[in-house]
Amino acid sequence: MPTLQGNNLSCVRGDRRLFRDINFSLDAGGLMQVHGPNGSGKTSLLRMLCGLATPAQGEIRWGGTEIRALGGNYFGTMTYLGHLSAVKDDLTAIENLRISSALAGAEIDERKAHEALQHMGLGGRELLPAKVLSQGQRRRVALARLMVCRTELWILDEPLAALDTHAVKLVQGLMERHLKHGGMVVMTTHQEIEITAAATQRLQLA
């Protein structure tokens, strides 16, 4: 499995430099937790890693090739979950999951979507429009994507926000299973959470 590498990354917002000279290398089965106070550039770093933003300096390589050059091939191996859940108010939980999976290049059938939502504790609520779900339940719909995707690299921005302790355990379990099968996870969180992984690294931003 390819390696994710960041070389001398720096980020500038307006005339403020958020961070500079960030270096890391993440191998199969590796977990990277990004820490730092509010406004230290965690989200900016994650957006760079998934290719939504360009670093002011430095480069990000996947398997030795710059992610810009890889384009769609890189997007096919990566799942990004941002602050925004990408859950549509007017669609039901099941429609949301099926469409977001199709968009990520892995179409799933109704039964599989059903199972994933059930596992995320949304059994019986699959056919409700997302606007009547609570914040935590909407987050669960978004996280159900992790159950059905077959990508190698997960980039998760505050995946545990708004979740109750039971759901936190579920997500923790998902990540551990993914890591055990040789996947990689880059995540930010303000909660204390122990995830067992072959290799865990902490990246501290100013």
Added chain:
Amino acid sequence: MFFRIIQRDLLLAMRRRADVLTTLFFFIIVVSLFPLGVGPEINMLRTMAPGVVWVAALLASMLSLGRMFSSDYLDGTLEQMLLSPQSLPLLVLGKALAHWLVTGVPLVLMAPVLGIQYDLPGEALLVLTASLLLGTPVLSLIGAIGAALTLGLRGGGVLVSLLVLPLYIPVLIFGAGAVEASAAGLGAGAHMSLLGAFLLASLVLAPWTAAISLRISME
């Protein structure tokens, strides 16, 4: 995937019917106001009909442009589209076509009925509808570029009209011109060919340009 996006946008439009109907009623009301304001001078109404219907169609189609990307932008779906392994121009093309099906097609269907208010003869009604059928997809496609560029800006609605309306001018000239030419006995063929050419050119260029604009807006 292209069809999944169209299907999704149509489904969303069906669940939010008010948005679709606003555009259509705006079109109907604007077109109906002119005969009331100008008075029942039949010859004058006949000559101004194509221009009025076309300008109203431009404004109505522009009215709904803001929604093309903004709701996806606000809930994070657009980020996921940008990160999709599928080709982004194709997704944008799907969204623009869905926009046309939801806003453009009802206008095309309504135009002959509204044309009767202006006492347009049968042939002119036919040409008007045909010109709208060729022209309104161009409006959605060009509009997609404007909507993508103004994404997330405050007061984007006004800005999008300043950006997009000048680009609509050729469509307006040849769309309204087609009806006048056929009324003058010159035949609408040349105008229709040009509208068709605009449509083909924008089918190829607009999704690609809008996709680049989206990437820039989302940085």
